[in-house]
Amino acid sequence: MTKMRVVEIAGNLMLKNDAIAGRLRDRFAQSATLVVNLLSSPGSGKTTLLEKTLQRLAGRHSIGVLVGDQATENDAARLSTADVDVRQITTGAECRLDADMIAKALDDWRDRRFDLLLIENVGNLICPAEYDLGEDLRVVLFSVTEGEDKPLKYPLAFNSSQVVLITKVDVAEAVGYDRAAATASIGQVNPQARILELSARSGLGMDAWFALLEERISAKALPAAR
Amino acid sequence: MHEVSVALSLLEGIQSTAAEQGIDRVYRVHVRVGALSGVASDALLFSWDVVTAQTICEGSELRVEDVPLVIYCRLCGGERAPLPGTGLLCPQCATVSPHIVRGREMDLVSMEVPA
Numbered sequence: 001m002t003k004m005r006v007v008e009i010a011g012n013l014m015l016k017n018d019a020i021a022g023r024l025r026d027r028f029a030q031s032a033t034l035v036v037n038l039l040s041s042p043g044s045g046k047t048t049l050l051e052k053t054l055q056r057l058a059g060r061h062s063i064g065v066l067v068g069d070q071a072t073e074n075d076a077a078r079l080s081t082a083d084v085d086v087r088q089i090t091t092g093a094e095c096r097l098d099a100d101m102i103a104k105a106l107d108d109w110r111d112r113r114f115d116l117l118l119i120e121n122v123g124n125l126i127c128p129a130e131y132d133l134g135e136d137l138r139v140v141l142f143s144v145t146e147g148e149d150k151p152l153k154y155p156l157a158f159n160s161s162q163v164v165l166i167t168k169v170d171v172a173e174a175v176g177y178d179r180a181a182a183t184a185s186i187g188q189v190n191p192q193a194r195i196l197e198l199s200a201r202s203g204l205g206m207d208a209w210f211a212l213l214e215e216r217i218s219a220k221a222l223p224a225a226r
Numbered sequence: 227m228h229e230v231s232v233a234l235s236l237l238e239g240i241q242s243t244a245a246e247q248g249i250d251r252v253y254r255v256h257v258r259v260g261a262l263s264g265v266a267s268d269a270l271l272f273s274w275d276v277v278t279a280q281t282i283c284e285g286s287e288l289r290v291e292d293v294p295l296v297i298y299c300r301l302c303g304g305e306r307a308p309l310p311g312t313g314l315l316c317p318q319c320a321t322v323s324p325h326i327v328r329g330r331e332m333d334l335v336s337m338e339v340p341a
Contacts, residue, residue: 003341004253009243011334013235095228126264127228130332152313156262159314159324188313191322 017131020099024134027106028117034220035117036213037133039157040141041150042123045167047075048200049141049209050120054084056210061115061217066105068097068122075120085112096127099134115217125154137216143168144177148185155189163194165209170199232265232332233273237283239334244282252283254338260331261295295329 012018028035040046050065057063065086067075076088087108089101097119119135121128140161142150145168151158158164164186172179179197186193196212198205240252255274259265267290274288299306299316305327306316314322 002253004338005341006336006338007243007247007249008336009239009334011239013232013239013332013334016235094231130264152311155313156264156330159326185313188315188322191324
């Protein structure tokens with residue numbers, strides 16, 4: 001048996017990502033860009049929400065969109081009809097975006113400045129929750145068709161988000177959505193979350209979402225007098 | 227699943243420490259993985275064997291220490307371990323605490339190398 005010695009290594013695996021995310025955060029502070037990281041399961045309505053959000057805000061603000069997808073470029077194609085700069089990040093085997101991917105995508109945009117950068121993460125609630133992208137606001141989508149206990153199954157995604165959007169509420173009744181149960185399970189992992197119920201398709205509740213974005217965009221653009 | 231990229235970051239961390247210290251062989255690696263980290267130990271072990279092929283860690287054993295979720299409950303004034311499937315609910319007073327003390331770890335702890 002070979003003699004062995006132990007070498008201590010104090011290293012969090014997220015250190016590298018977090019360092020890059022920190023630099024991104026500085027960069028976004030300088031450019032006064034509000035950055036929103038959207039998390040969700042596949043099929044919870046992220047792309048439709050983005051579409052409507054862009055239609056509403058595009059004329060008033062300069063907006064960039066980064067769309068993460070493992071394989072296709074369909075989402076970018078679908079969104080780029082609006083008057084907005086959309087870039088797709090095809091992640092291949094990776095199940096999430098990381099800070100380095102964002103930094104590289106931004107390098108292509110060197111001379112562009114945005115009021116708002118929307119990042120559509122890869123559709124899954126596990127991996128993306130781990131990766132800080134330098135965002136100001138993490139938003140998790142949770143559709144009424146998904147099962148009210150989802151927050152309990154993916155606690156980190158819900159715990160690390162400041163905003164929970166309950167989507168597709170136009171079909172809530174048809175699918176037997178239990179609002180009290182859903183709100184309770186969100187409360188169990190994130191009592192401070194701001195919860196908005198909306199339907200991107202019918203427009204129900206969308207004004208509150210637009211107002212929240214507008215408010216955060218102006219807060220970042222003009223820091224309150226200290 | 228992101229275990230392959232976790233395993234790759236792990237390998238990267240080890241390779242850089244090994245290079246600094248002139249280590250060319252690693253027999254065993256210790257890591258700490260929190261319950262909320264989204265990393266499945268089995269998948270990580272499998273990924274480890276795959277990503278370490280033809281590296282200084284080839285054939286090495288990965289020891290994964292699972293760290294359970296612990297919250298700080300303000301009402302009770304102490305650290306508590308929520309029951310599975312109850313989110314961040316304190317098992318004693320049933321209030322929710324957003325303060326996660328342990329359970330998010332993804333830490334490289336140490337490695338065993340030839341003396």
